[in-house]
Amino acid sequence: MLNLNSPDDNSNRNSLQDPVPLNVGGEIYTTTLDTLTRCRDSMLGAMFTGQIPVLRDNRGNVFIDRDGKVFRYILNYLRSSSLDLPHGFSELELLRREADFFQIRPLLEEIRHYEASVPLSLRGGPLGAMIMVNVDSKVRVFKVRPMCRSESDTGLYKSCTDSLPVFLSILSNSNFLHRGKY
Incomplete structure (x- = not known):
């Protein structure tokens, strides 16, 4: 283990x-000490x-035994103070777990804001719902698959909630229910 702040070792001073x-889970990164210490706590x-000793791999890289691919987003956050994720990013839970491990509170807050702005289907939430309706003393079960992946005229993806009014309209049509379509 190596203490990067040890004044007696010249190689530590150069570091x-x-x-x-850095070698994070087999992924190699290079950054500055300023970036790594941006969140001092x-x-x-x-x-x-x-304050905590570090380990080095056989090539001299500081070794951190964590998910190397997700660390990219943590490092970029430390560089820019901005959470920049690709569209459809599917490893948000893993990123949250890694940010929690590294105790980067501002990043955890950014992840919470990001989650609130992302459609449920991209957060790993349910892609459908089941609705039970009592019609003429008969219980009907409907399985709904929202139109989350269809493109609108503008080329943007529709919200999952766009299909709910259509479905409720169908439910209100009693002829539809009596024809046994669902």
């Missing part, structure tokens, strides 16, 4: 000034200010 090579802040 404070040079770009820092995080685990990365503690690691790179000498």
